[in-house]
Amino acid sequence: MLELFGMFVFALAPIIWLVIALCGLHLQAHIASLGALLVAIVCSMVGWSMTPLNVATAALEGFAMALWPIVIVIIAAVFTYNLTVHTGAMETIKGMLCSVSADKRILTLLIGWCFGGFLEGMAGFGTAVAIPASMLMALGISPVTAILSCLIANGVPTMFGSIGIPTTTLASITGIDAGALATVQAIQVFPFVIACPILMVMLVGGGSKALKGALPAALVAGFSFAIPLVAGAYFIGADLPDVVASVCSLALTFAYSLTHHEGKIPAEYRLEIASPNSSESVAEKIRAWSPFALIFVVLLLTSKLFPFINVPLSAIKSTVNIYAGDPTATLTFSWVNTPGVLIFICGIVGGFIQHCPLREMFGVLIATIKQMSKTIITMLGVLACAKIMGYSGMIASIATFFVTALGGAYPLVAPFLGALGTFVTGSGTSSEVLFGNVQLHAAQSIGVNETWLVASNSLGISAGKMLSPQNIAIGCAACGLTGKDGEILGKIAPYAFAFVIVMSVLVFAGATALG
Helix, strand or coil, X not given: CXXXXXXXXXXXXXXXXXXXXXXXXXXXXXXXXXXXXXXXXXXXXXXXXXXXXXXXXXXXXXXXXXHHHHHHHHXXXXXXXXXXXXXXXXXXXXXXXXXXXXXXXXHHHHHHHHHHHHHHHHCCCCHHHHHHHHHHHHHCCCHHXXXXXXXXXXXXXXHHXXXXXXXXXXXXXXXXXXXXXXXXXXXHHHHHHHHHHHHHHHHHXXXXXXXXXXXXXXXXXXXXXXXXXXXXXXXXXXXXXHHHHHHHHHHHHHHHHHHCXXXXXXXXXXXXXXXXXXXXXXXXXXXXXXXXXXXXXXXXXXXXXXXXXXXXXXXXXXXXXXXXXXXXXXXXXXXXXXXXXXXXXXXXXXXXXXCCCHXXXXXXXXXXXXXXXXXXXXXXXXXXXXXXXXXXXXXXXXHHHHHHHXXXXXXXXXXXXXXXXXXXXXXXXXXXHHHHHHHHHHHHHHCCCXXXXXXXXHHHHHHHHHHCHHHHHHHHHHXXXXXXHHHHHHHXXXXXXHHHHHHHHHHHHHHHHHC
């Protein structure tokens, strides 16, 4: 047991380094991630006898996965936002949003929660933090508050992000029916969906006093997301719960705010933004929203809902084996039907609709790449580290220790593993791949409901997504706070840890009740 514990601690070394580097040493994320990669390389070779060739090819696979699809979708999302700012269309969007309310609490719900949930459901890969946080900052909310509120909002939809990829992946590797798994996941995450809008209002308003006058809107935003989430998972399956829930939440929260959130807004919550320009025509307003409307339509049409479009586009792909240690370990690159490419196309077309010359669009793209350069390095380091930890057996050592040491109490740490996987990789899908079968085998070993315990991995992702260095780096880059990753991590940590503690109790109680 002592040897098992030693390997467990040794396997955690890259993660321990990340926490120390970001929170203790206040290093920038790109430097901290490269340090974690170096620690993982040393540990994998010393503790798990990984050969230099296997280490190198595992890291190379991580680099490739980081660049495509993660980096490209981040750059595409930020480019689309920057282009909208460059053309002046963002001012029109701000004015339209302020026609609903000038209350920053309400706007945070509409943009960070509703619109962010939609972006996560459609695209994922950081878009739900980059775009809403940028918009909130542009409206006058402080960059730190904008990032923190979007990090809180982005956690709970992750299990159904990118048209349900994390859940469908988990179902495929565990053999559990995707619809049944999605339904259990939605039930588990239900109370946290209700809590998130309330926490966002408290965060942006500076405490519980901010709930006065805004609590009903927060409850509408939460319940109008949570109930359709469960219904969508049960009746439709794993692909569209987020999309259905976010559209319902946006419509109902918007309607409630227009009809009920009236009266004088306290000065501390009022955003000093110019009144909407009533002289703007409907066509100008449509042009302003065109990139985001195109993203919605294109991602929907290319999803699995429309197989006659999805199938031929998805067939344009390349599958390669990069990792030398396992010839069956392949990586597939979708060259067209991937969120980054589609968002780029929508952004460019939207730029033309907004009468932006191609030369200016190219200038915005170059500026965006420079803006995101450190974030790109962070992505490369974190994903390479994750691949080395997975292939070497470091992740397996962490999981084995928990199962062996805790036995029947294992459900208490099941969400923690999901959170840990997402913290390391920044991806809910990667966490499902890393720990999905671990959760299944643990359920079989201790005799608890398999679907319930496997679903708890996805629940933990909600907390891990808040803490992910990738996600934080994306938010910082989008809001011009590059280098402030450690500060954001320290401020979001209490929310994430509180979530994972409550999640652990919920999962343990459910596992005990279901037997």
